[in-house]
Amino acid sequence: MHFTSEQRLDDGVLEREFTLGEIPGILWTPESASAPMPLILLGPPPLGLRKAYPRLVARARHAAADGFATATIELPGSGDRPRWPAAEQALADLRRSLEAGEPVSDEIIDALILPLVDKAVPEWQAALDALLSLPEIGGPVGYSGGVISIGTRLAVVDPRISAAVLFAGSFVPRAMFEEARQVTIPLHVLLQWDDDGNDRQAALDLFDAFGSKEKALNANLGGHTGVPQYAGDAAAQFFTRHLR
Numbered sequence: 001m002h003f004t005s006e007q008r009l010d011d012g013v014l015e016r017e018f019t020l021g022e023i024p025g026i027l028w029t030p031e032s033a034s035a036p037m038p039l040i041l042l043g044p045p046p047l048g049l050r051k052a053y054p055r056l057v058a059r060a061r062h063a064a065a066d067g068f069a070t071a072t073i074e075l076p077g078s079g080d081r082p083r084w085p086a087a088e089q090a091l092a093d094l095r096r097s098l099e100a101g102e103p104v105s106d107e108i109i110d111a112l113i114l115p116l117v118d119k120a121v122p123e124w125q126a127a128l129d130a131l132l133s134l135p136e137i138g139g140p141v142g143y144s145g146g147v148i149s150i151g152t153r154l155a156v157v158d159p160r161i162s163a164a165v166l167f168a169g170s171f172v173p174r175a176m177f178e179e180a181r182q183v184t185i186p187l188h189v190l191l192q193w194d195d196d197g198n199d200r201q202a203a204l205d206l207f208d209a210f211g212s213k214e215k216a217l218n219a220n221l222g223g224h225t226g227v228p229q230y231a232g233d234a235a236a237q238f239f240t241r242h243l244r
Contacts, residue, residue: 001018001019001020001127001130001131001133002018002019002020003016003017003018004017004018004019005017008031009057009061011061011064011065012030012031012032012064013028013029013030013031013060013061013064014028014029014030014031015027015028015057015060016028016029020073020123020126020127020130021126022081022082023073023074023081023123023127024049024073024074024079024080024081025049025071025072025073025074025127026049026056026060026071026072027069027070027071027131028057028060028061028063028064028069028070028071029064029069029136029137030064030065030067030068030069033064033067033068033069035135035136035137035138036135036136036137036138036139037067037068037069037136037137037138038067038068038069038138038139038140038141038142038239038243038244039068039069039070039071039131039132039137039139039140039141039142040063040068040069040070040071040141040142040143040144040239040243041070041071041072041124041127041128041141041142041143041144041154041161042056042059042060042070042071042072042144042145042146043072043143043144043145043146043147043150043151043167044056044072044073044074044075044078044145044146045145045146045147046075046077046078046116046147047078048074048078048079048080049072049074049078049079050079056072059144059145059232062232062236063236063239066236066239066240068142068239068243069131069136069137071127071131073123073124073127075116075120075147076116076119076120076123077116086111086115087112087115087116089111090108090111090112091112093108093111093112094108094109094112094171098197104171104199106173106174109171109172109173110173110174110175112171113147113149113170113171113172113173113176114149114173114175116147116149116150117147117149117150117153117176120147120150121150121153121154121157121158124150124154124158125154125157125158128141128158128160132160139160139162140160140162140163140242140243141160141161141162141243142161142162142163142164142165142239142242142243143155143161143163143164143165143166144164144165144235144239145165145166145167146167147170148166148167148168148169148170148172148203148206149170149172149173149176151164151166152166152176152179152180152183152206153176153179155183155185155187156179156182156183161185162185162186162242162243163185163186163187163188163238163239163242163243164185164186164187164188165187165188165189165190165235165238165239166187166188166189166190167189167190168189168190168191168192168198168203168206168207169191169192169195169197169198169224170198171198171199171202172199172202172203172206176206177205177206177209180206180209180210180211181209181210181211182211183210183211183212184211184212184213185212186212186214186215186238186242187210187212187214187215187216188215188216188218188234188235188238189203189207189210189215189216189217189218190218190220190227190231190235191203191204191207191217191218191219191220192219192220192221192222192223192224192226192227193219193220193221193222194221194222194223194226195223195224196223196224197224198224204217216238218231218234218235
């Protein structure tokens with residue numbers, strides 16, 4: 001991990017950009033918190049960190065107020081990372097299906113999501129290795145948001161993840177349902193009921209499949225980006241319970 005820049009935000013949060021090999025990322029730490037502090041991994045949407053930054057930094061500021069460090073990394077094929085032709089083709093196929101008002105096939109979903117999960121999860125684990133080596137970061141570790149299949153796989157394969165807030169706003173391959181049954185950590189799932197780009201029934205079926213003994217579904221009216229403030233507050237309280 002190589003830090004490339006740092007700035008202090010106006011609410012006492014230190015923001016440091018870093019690279020991990022070719023992977024860009026950002027680490028936020030509250031200057032007022034005592035080290036070592038718990039860490040929340042912020043899963044980004046597949047828009048690129050520059051476009052997603054306002055949403056990510058808002059989540060980071062909220063977490064910092066509760067005494068948590070947060071970090072995010074650029075997804076494969078996103079932002080300034082090398083283009084990924086197979087993923088771009090799958091995305092183009094998805095858009096054609098949606099524009100034509102056709103059901104999105106399992107083949108398109110698999111081609112879009114499964115290779116992304118296979119690439120992104122080992123990168124998250126490498127980032128976690130580096131982050132936990134910093135003196136100010138001590139764990140425990142939570143995962144929040146992003147592509148729900150990435151969060152599901154990470155919860156299965158990495159025992160360092162103690163709890164997760166998952167956003168039910170992305171397509172889910174059928175293969176992920178079997179992995180969901182292996183998830184045992186506490187979960188808090190956010191679902192926007194009127195999200196046009198989300199298969200609501202698939203999201204409900206995935207929630208039902210999760211093997212966790214403690215899992216909660218927070219469903220709210222509204223579109224993809226219309227998560228109400230109180231739903232975000234409930235997610236923050238979930239992390240306070242499980243990472244403190």
